Amino acid sequence: MSHASTLARPAAGEPGADGRVRSRPSPACTALALFAAARLGGALVLAAASLAAGKEPLTLLGRTWDSRWYLDIAAHGYGRTLRFGSDVVQSDLAFFPLYPALVRAVSTVLPVGGMTAGLLVSWLAAAVAACGLYALGSRLHGRAVGTALVVVWGLLPHSVVLSMAYTEPVLTACAAWSLHAVLTGRWVWAGALACLAGLARPNGIAVAAAVVAAAAVELWHLRHGSGRAARGPWAGAALAPLGWTAYLLWVGHRTGDPLGGYFAVQRGWGSRFDFGRDAVGSVRHLVLHGDRLDVAMSLLVVAAAVLLYVLLLLDRAPLPLLVHSGVLLLIALGGAGFFASKPRFLLPAFPLLLPPARALVRTARARPWHATAVVGALAGLSYAYGAYLLVLTDTPL
Template identity: 70%
Template sequence: MPTAAATALGLFATARLLGLAVVAGTAWGTGQRPFALLGRSWDSLWYLGIAAHGYGRTLYFRPTVIHSDLAFFPLYPALVRTVTTLTPLGGGAAGLLVAWCAAGVAACGLYAIGARLHGRAVGTALVLLWGLLPHSVVLSMAYTEPVLTALAAWSLYAVLSERWLWAGALAALAGLSRPNGFAVAAAVLAAAAHEIWRRRGRKVPHSLWTGAALAPLGWGGYVLWVGRRKGDPLGGYFTVQRLWGSRFDLGHGSLHFIRHLLLHGDRFVFPMTMVIVAAGVLLYALLIADRAPLPLLVYSGVLLLIALGGSGFFESKPRFLLPAFPLLLPLARALVRTARARPWHATVVVGALAGLSFAYGAYLVVVAHTPL
């Protein structure tokens, strides 16, 4: 591994280890077990259940609220099942191992993209900023966002370097990791379409066509499988999501909740969610102004659109945006410029981000008692 990449990965690991230490200290101080909170909470329990027993669990609350494990995509539980089969680790420990390894792979992918586009310093800053996001504690939990981000980063890197077969294959795997994983396929397809248009009148390599064809197969295959299992091939999966309370309504449900929040207030996690999502919109505008490559714009735009337009668990929106790492590119470039001109200012900024990230992460995991 090149020295600069190793430095970036080391900074990321340090940030997340310090964040884990704060979570652990807060948990022990309140009489709770940190690894149970990190490895066996909320969605983690559903994924671990699938890894141990396969699909088939359904909880009935009322006719319009039915929680089925079919809402959860299969790649992460399959990886957890592989680890528990090959090692003596239990489900929670295996889930954390998969997530932590995937976060490291994702950090390497972020560095590769940042370095390719703007140089090694920006690649390092991009990795550090991603590890210090307010909600980056999710990267230390048994959740699927690290897996999606790892596959997305390397798929997008493959697109930027015109390795279409790798791009399509990794996009297909990303589509098996999470419902919003189809953002990777959308980015690959948009880049492929642009390349075909650019080459009009000239021969298009077979690898491009094959990569584009592979990209949507993971997401589309799982959605169709769930639909067939529910007796409605095209709509069955979306019915499962709707019964969970998740649907795409162009943001109507979120706006209604924000109105309630502004009028009546609520727990700290909700206004913080609103601030993080608003920051994501601003960063996307900066990414467009920065003339970022098309696949990064499409990928981030789809993830942002899902977060803005989807209803359901409002407090989960920052987690849905966690894989949208290209949004951090303008900040990474600004941080590098600041570090070169005023190193002390950059140090203060990084320190403030670290303090916010570690404190808010401990709050989310230990104190908030709300679905992430």
Template identity: 70%
Template sequence: MRALPDTGGAGTALGLFALARLTGTLALAAVAWAGGRQPLALLGRSWDSLWYLGIATHGYGRTLHLGGGAIHSDLAFFPLYPLLVRALHEVAPLSGGACGLVVSWLAAGAAACGIHRCAALLYGRTVATVLVVLWGLMPHSVVLSMAYTEPVLTAFAAWALYAVLRRDWVWAGTLAALAGLSRPNGCAVAAAVLATAAREVVRLRGREVSHRLWTGAALAPLGWTAYVLWVGRRTGDVPGGYFAVQRRWGSTFDFGHGALRFVRHLLLHGDRFAFAMALVIVAAGVLLYALLLADRAPLPLLVYSGVLLLVALGGSGFFESKPRFLLPAFPLLLPLAHALVRTAKARPWHAAVVAGALAGLSFAYGAYLVVLARTPL
């Protein structure tokens, strides 16, 4: 599965990724305009985007008391993205929603470059380019065009993994810390750095370990840990305050019991189309991870994707959001990228049909999800 390292061609990959997302955004805009709605408002001010924009404008402190005892607090949302939006708003004559979109779009481009660099280092330029295009054409990749945090997490994660693969420990730890400040599942990046560092220490078998490795390992979990402890201090329960906030949102880690109950309900009674698609995407993620294991992918990619998959599968609540939680897990697409490259070499037209079908599904489902479904993302 390995190829000689080839880290060129990032510009081509970025261009194809931008074309994919621009086409998807235009398709969404056409559907929105046909329904009398504004596409930029939908992209910049939908669902969680409103919470992030509120934090960027007013800081933390908003709480909603809903029926059934649910209490939604903005402390559930990690701070890096709203800080970036606020910083841009201070220097640019743009609205909060526009600043959110600019931050997300720039982060998506940075993530595409980082993904390409990781894959090119391991498998060569062609696989890397296909991987980036596939990431931009997933059914739920519309999130990459919205004012959401997944592009920011993926950008820091991709470049952190690239640093790990090159054994640049300090950069890896720093970027992992920033990833941990961007989303709750950003802890997956720290896990990848720590697991790889631990294997390196074992490999050296008592020989002198570089201080840069220890520094990187110490930095990696700091972002995620610092925010969780800050929320705990603010709520008066240092070790458990953040997790109590999440429970009041209906989000807990129950090892998948809640998700299995919902799947049973979905199979027996049916529900909205977005839920069925979420089930298909999550099931595909499990299968792709098994293929990634079978292909003996590098440890950082396995740990990073595995933790993201574990968080998505093991968490209860918001089943429709699980595909979004898996969007940063770009290594899961490596088996597909290799298969598509092999198909393109043997049967170019078959590969073109597959790519076209993926693009059509991505653009149509993205427009449906944002404009028509009215389902929380």
């Protein structure tokens, strides 16, 4: 059965020859299986491409670019700094602690090395994130859309990152279940997961912003409705930014600059918030002089993200989803440095995929073969581009 036809029909029991109902896998299990199949297909293509180029597939997935920094932190703690002249000072304090802590925990409990532990953490987190996407999408628009959301997320051009020893799967897992907790009124869970998201990545602050915004609106309604303020929204709003804030203050303490230390570390990497000036320069260079494929693809992905955010606004998506995606998009657009990494920064902005997921379900119900072609095209692009990023280009991912 194709992915598209699966999206169009919910799982259900059916009677067998003896009259008994034969149960099918739950829709959530089906969505997770489709996600696993999507990423396994990408891994097989990557393995074939890497072996043809004389490279080791698992090394590409487990020890590429930022992965090496995270694994070094997991093994030895913080304290590594590389200097390239007077302006470029790369410190491992730029990397948030949740992922290396999880890697260290896994390598301590299981008889595996750091790279294997890193991949296990990422793969498990990606599965948890896929379940969270399904839960969120099905709550808002039904099971078919929840499944489609998971499939589309697993087949994005940069979805190879979801199979790597990177932090995006961990952040997305925390974000998906935190936003789901907000929509179901479980404020303490929402705040605690947002706190963890803030320990996962710098742009994890987007989850805290979503929880705080939703809590503020809830408290306003409660005050102007019943006149009483519930404790739940207050607790969620208080917990949400703690992880992100605590790490920035800790880095500030380590560097001797309590409020600006972390941002100084980021500037040493060439990363800063310049309101999009650097991004505009990259686009201008691409248009006037041409550039690498990864830069052109990054521009297309970012432009598509802006369009999808407009569609999300027009669909009147819940406020937490709008705030979460909006903050991630703002950080990606306004941040300077590593233009080719911007699509990776947007992987946790999964609410942007709700409009295309709904469109895919409508197409699957009306014209299944068209939907199958769309899914096939997404898979082909995702697999080929993922192999290109890891095997053929040397651009930091």
